[in-house]
Amino acid sequence: MEQAEFRDPRLVSVYDAEYGWSRIDEFFLAVANETPRVRVLDLGCGSGRLALALAAAGHQVTGLDPAAASLAAARAKPNADAVTWVEGTASSLRQGMFDLALMTRHVAQFFVDEDEWATTLRDLHRALVPGARLVFDSRDPRSRAWDRWNPEDSRSIVELPDRTEVDLFTEVTDVDGSVVSFATHYRFDDGTHLTSTAALRFRTEDELRDSLAAAGFSIRAVYGGWERQPIGAAAGELLVVAER
Template sequence: MREAEFNHPRLVEVYDAECPWSREDDFFVSAVSAAEESGGELAPGGRRVVDLGCGTGRLAIGLARLGHRVTGVDPAAASLRRARGKAGAERVTWIEGTSPVLGDSAYDVAVMTSHVAQFFVEEDEWRRTLSDLRRALVPGGRLAFDSRDPDARGWERWNPIDSRHRITMPDGSVVDAWTEVTSVDDGAVDFTHHCTFHDGEELLSTATLRFRSEQAIRSALDAAGFVVEDIYGGWNRESVGASDGELLVIAHTDR
């Protein structure tokens, strides 16, 4: 099933168990907190934040608990059901959809985490998404997202040996998981996640990610009307080329 990890209820539970709060979330909390307030009636210290591709809501709920006004947007109904059932979910506005649903000048900060930016495989879709985000942000609004650095060639470790790991579920059962790449074509990487459950059921999730270079990201942001503030290579704000193999982008709209 295509992108079943976000759409199949059992795989959504696996995703949630595999992805607890981490330094990645800390990075985005810091990016949101550093954004300048601009316009609107905000709660003390709060920002109006949209989490595009919010998934099961871990970061959205965390940001809301810090006093931000958060909207979580995602096209996967199963992921949003999971998000809505979590403690603190009532603090977040949840919307099923993609970037066209965003209101004009509605947010001070936009985030895309967990490499959501790479799921926009086609360049037209990527350009439309950045344009929608530009429209949805106030003048001077901030955008933060992550994308894997193609120079790190991380997909080469997505194989049955290097990627195999075990995930402990809340009920104590264990899921055996691994990933295999099925094709690599001009920066587009097709892959399949395999999950085998304690009862013997195996579920597959296929997807494609686009690996964009730092220069390609900078060019797309410039064309969409964003100004790049920083691009880091690691979660501790190391330079591009750091061992984390990331491109962590912080940009803002023109004032």
Template sequence: MAVLAERSAHRVADLGCGTGRLAIAMAEAGHEVTGVDPAPAALAAARRKPGGGRVRWLQGSADRLTVRSLDAAFMTGHVAESFVGDEEWDAVLRGLRRALVPEGRLVFDSRDPARRPWELWDPDGSRRTVVLDDGDAVEAWSEVEEFGRNTVHVTERYRFSDERELANSATLRFRTEPELRDSLREAGFRVDRIYGGWGREPVGLSGDGEFIVIAIATPRLMS
């Protein structure tokens, strides 16, 4: 949110908005917000939330955004890791660049593969209890299969109090800092800052093991 104040950004998009927590918060702070997500169920939940009517919701990806309609764009919650293939990732960045005005900001997070965070996602190390809104306690844990360079397949498993089990799987790609910089440059961005953690620490000096990326749209509009 501090980036919005730096830029005096009014028109903002949240790509991979999920159920809209960040998008609604930005709208309630006075910004004109578009939330974009491929999952219709997530968008339906977002619309039902208090404040959901303040946000324009779109199903899809960055290609749904209007050219030069944004002052800033966000991808939070490690959404950037879900774009596994280089062509898919490059298309997302180009779509965001087209949607941003020159000097507009792109902000996203991605975990540093040098820390190999997925090694902590074994069933024992990741096992936890989640309490739902209705008070039901759900046991949750992760299972990971590493099948490529900095690429993993993650399955989140949930066991309810009535012994029902559900599973949700995703493939994630953890790009290195040079890979992120190169892809941003090719898409028409220049990197302003990359932090290593939520306290704005330098890369490699934070226990968070993050890349917090702030990039600026160059005047060159990508086709």
């Protein structure tokens, strides 16, 4: 199944267990906290870890995601009623709804089609008030992260809340220019083997800047790591802070 880690309830629980709170979340929370009590859009909120932390910090949070299974997991978490959960895409957003929009965990790269990416940026521009920020992460293609997506380097064991273990690994299935396709395999204790497929587009810094400018954004900063290091830092990231 395509992007099954977000759409299959069993794999959503694996994703939740695999990706706990980290410096990635700390970065985005710190960005939000630069302004008290802002209206925040978490686009591609998944199972809601960051959205719930933003709400706990006093922000008015909307978690938007097209995956019903991920949103069901988010709604089942403690204090979930502090967040407005919406199943859908940025096309449903009204004008001037937010002071800050976030796309975390490389959500921006899932917009493989350039027209879809451009449309999403325009939708976000419409949904933000003047002076609002759009902040997101995208892997720097120069770091070639996909070279490490193989059964040897990517294998891990994830323990679920019920103490069962899942053996998983990722393998690249195709590299077509800046688009990398891959499959992640999940083997459960009971013998079940599930596979999730996906593709990501690796945009350069210049491509990100150009697409944002075309949508009406200006760039405030681009960092190379979660501690706001310069581009080219070992983290291999492009952390973009743009302004409407």
